[in-house]
Amino acid sequence: MSETHTSPAPAPRLDRARAVGAALVLIVAALAILGPLAVAGDPLAQSLSKALAGPEPGAPLGYDQYGRSIFHRLAHALRLSPPIAIASVLTAVAAGLTLGTLAAARGGWTDRILVTLTDALLALPGLLLVLIVLAIVPGKVTGLWAGLSLVLWVEFFRLTRAATRDTLASPAVQASRLLGFGPGYIFRTHIWPEIAPMMLTAAAFGTATAIMAIAALGYVHVGFGAPTPELGLMMVDLLPYWREAPLALLSPVTAIFVLLLGLTLLAGSRET
């Protein structure tokens, strides 16, 4: 914690790591968005005669056990979980910011109730919460979005609340108040610049966590169901064919590793 405040300038190294991270994320995003446009194909079309066959022009990464193009399945998988992850993070940021500022500004019972709630949520492993929400909410996409938002907002709430409390007590904010500026102005000029960098870091970590969770749930068969192209599901399906078609398994593994590494680097240094 104190590390981030006391040392503002180990900049060059961090910036380079961030640039590498951004590049990795962009590469994966380009594959997801441009891939199917460059090479037309259907992620669900089977041709059993080509099962586990190697790469060819129509399927640059070869075929899976049902003769579906790995390339197109991978691209569509990368169009599925990252948007869910980003949507959850945005929801979490909105909720965390609103409730965090509210708790810091109002204090008293509002603060106490919210803090007790987040303390309890912190004690629950995130994946467990997502599993429970997934069982309650109908629909996998909405379930994952709701569950992940519920897990992720706690982090943003805590960051916002801690930073806002410090800022609100500062002489600068008192001066603004005495000059008659309203809460909206104070938030924009005093609070937001203070918490924006932290938010960015936490958002990148949150996105990585969410993508990881979706893939992990797919891998243990509680996430998305069979024909959907999903990263975790692809991996567990292709695992038995490792000897026959190593490239088929390596494609989703590499994709998720590059994506997560990119996001981690983009987030910058943080202890955990």
Add this chain to the structure above:
Amino acid sequence: MKVLAARLGQAVMVAVLIGTATFVMMRSLPGDAAWRIAAGRYGYDNVDAASAAAVREELGLDGPALPALLQWLGDLVRLDFGKSLVTGQPVTAELAHQLGASAALALVAVVMSLVIGPPLGILAGLRPGGLLDRALLVVSTGLKAVPQFLMALVLIVILAVQFRLLPAAGHGEARHFILPALALATGLAAVNARIARDAMARIADMQFWRFAQWKGLSERQTLTRHGLRNVAVPLVTYLGLQFVTLVEGVIVVEAVFGWPGIGHALVHAIFSRDVPMVQGTALVLGLGFVLVNAGIDLAVRRLDPRAAA
């Protein structure tokens, strides 16, 4: 004492939260819960409207919500978790069986991570900027980006499938521990090592450290007399936070390796909508986290008396 009271409050909140969540889950099961449960009990080919109705009657799946919630939470307070909807066994009996397997796995994983991570971190922290330090930064950043299920997959492919050194699944013998524990331990070790490294680098830069060396202690003596305890404080504190990662990992890794523990049971319970089992497993995991952290609060006070003042 104040810390313990706070942890107790946290535990109560966790129980209420899980109790309410599982109750909502019970109420809002997609599809007809009674049919699902009956199918789980009697097999999918043997379900008919009569058996579903019997299940509905037995479990009280109809009726107003609020009294049912209070009764549900009341059962929780009396530590009555009910019976598994699938096997018909009391939840507590099943949990007692699974908790041992999970705890053993988690313990082996933590010990493994502590053997791998902190020694490397301390060595790196003694020479900041050195070769080991830079290598460790790259490796630990890479490992942190590998989710546990992916690590499990890589280990299975390399050690079990390719070289046939270790069994990919199974339970009972010591060698069955190695792969699942290693899958959990690598991620933990990556974080452990970084924390130990940062703490070591910070301490080695302090005046008392230089004084100890100046008065003639060898590096080894300085480390054992003045270094280890200081490094242990952040390490133990983070161990509590890492427990969340560990529990999440246990859920996934057990499911991957077919380990007969709480995580495996939770995934299965979610899958078959076995709400009492979900509640039981979730409670054990959540309260386990609070308990471990209470223990860690106390341990940190023992290690660093300044914290208590």
